[in-house]
């Protein structure tokens with residue numbers, strides 16, 4: 481965890497993930513090259529270099545689609561979570577493949593004139609007012625700069641130093657980068673003979689990314705709009721009716737959305753109930769979608785752990801998250817909506833057993 485910036489340690493899973501990723505990229509490039517050779521045999525415009533530029537460009541663009549789709553997919557199906565754990569590796573791979581594509585394209589189309597290739601790339605085409613002759617390469621350069629910035633700050637060292645919310649906000653730049661690349665490919669395709677195929681494929685990609693995000697957001701809103709049960713006032717305090725005890729599965733949580741859209745996860749474990757913020761201190765993962773393992777709430781995204789009764793990570797880690805008071809009355813779970821300072825210990829609420837047959841109780 482972040483105490484020594486080693487939250488996500490290099491382990492066997494990561495090595496397997498990276499090997500599969502590298503093999504997948506090589507396989508894609510090889511297949512693209514082979515199919516390209518067969519599809520355009522002897523075509524003068526399609527040299528091996530151009531095929532490689534196209535293979536690398538489409539590969540990076542495809543990887544970016546995977547990066548963008550994993551989040552919403554993991555919300556719908558937990559089997560996508562392993563992909564999410566190492567999404568940053570996918571992001572770095574996207575940048576590297578995009579870099580090779582950009583470098584090769586610059587070398588191939590701009591290295592043989594009088595000008596420096598970079599100067600030539602940035603200054604030769606100035607048809608900014610034209611749709612069909614627009615210097616689409618500039619859009620690729622801008623997107624590549626964003627991808628570089630994200631790859632360079634992807635380590636937990638930056639997450640810790642910039643704070644999770646700043647880091648998250650910076651990494652939202654992936655959406656402008658995606659927008660730039662959609663334009664890069666679409667406008668670039670207008671220069672080429674295969675424009676309709678590229679435009680159809682890009683439209684399908686955009687529809688998939690947008691559709692998945694909208695569906696995940698809609699599901700989230702639907703959950704949030706489920707108003708918690710009636711409030712209860714006692715001792716001058718306000719308690720929110722979260723659910724019945726039976727509605728919360730063992731070692732899992734019920735997530736409740738408070739006014740102001742703050743989400744709280746109420747966990748049931750070993751006959752007790754505790755509540756913590758739903759937001760993980762690492763990258764704001766949804767703790768309520770995780771489970772209690774070995775006495776700790778485990779974040780579903782990268783496995784950070786917190787004790788449910790005090791919101792503290794087990795030693796030697798020092799992360800703290802906000803806790804909330806919980807109580808049980810008539811088998812219903814009530815929550816005090818006021819957050820306590822991160823790491824504040826709270827006595828877990830015991831689950832009341834259903835009342836027994838009065839004939840069996842000890843006579844008084």
Ligand code: HEM
Nearest residue numbers: 530533534537538540541578582585617620621624665668
């Ligand atoms: C320095 C940055 C970049 C430059 C100079 C550049 C240049 C080019 C050029 C010249 C083409 C047309 C290639 C051809 O058909 O002959 C192209 C197409 C394309 N680029 Fe880029 N690009 C850059 C960055 C990127 C990045 C970062 C991505 C994806 C992450 C990307 C994805 C694509 C795709 C998918 C195509 C369409 C397929 C193709 O024709 O290769 N490009 N780019």
Ligand code: FES
Nearest residue numbers: 760763765779782
């Ligand atoms: S462990 Fe990464 S977001 Fe929770």
